Amino acid sequence: MTEAANPALSPSAPRVDTPRLCLRGFRPDDLDAYAAMCADAEVMRHIGAGGPVGRDNAWRQMAIFIGSWALLGYGMWAIEERASGRLVGRAGFLHPPDWPDCELGWLLGREFWGRGYALEAAGAARDHGRRALGVGRLISLIRPANERSLRLAERLGAVPGGRIDFLGGDTWVYVHPGR
Secondary structure, eight states, rough: OOOOOOOSSSOOOOEESSEEEEEEOGGGGGHHHHHHHHOOOOHHHTTTTTTTEEEEEEEEHHHHHHHHHHHSSSEEEEEEEEETTOOEEEEEEETTTTSSSSSEEEEOOGGTSSSSSSHHHHHHHHHHHHHHHHOEEEEEOOOOTTTHHHHHHHTTOOEEEEEETTEEEEEEEEEESOO
């Protein structure tokens, strides 16, 4: 067995269930639904460079999310609606080498907005990350115009920790209390 094939060296995302959602690792069959979210200009307005991305970029994002689990032992989950089995979005941790700190992030398809899914998923990710994965200090990086995410960060207990220039734009750094 090669090192790359050794499951102990390539952990996958653990499953985390909430009353309405399942946080799980991304799978190849998530690509169509995830790419559709990433192609929606309104969904992507405050993410990254602030615009929709193509299917190829959505695939690369999924690969990064999967790879984070193997490299760091934590990462981004796919959010699945338990009742329907549909992909709702993503929530979890981003911490590439050039990030200011470990970020708790979330993104939902527009049809799932306003249901409390982001709060449920991000809270479950944060709690599981701290309790079971050893995730320490957490921040959320949010564009000032992204009022929904600013309110969500505050509902999660995060507090403004200043502003930075991040990925070419003004960004709030919200700090989540805890470790």
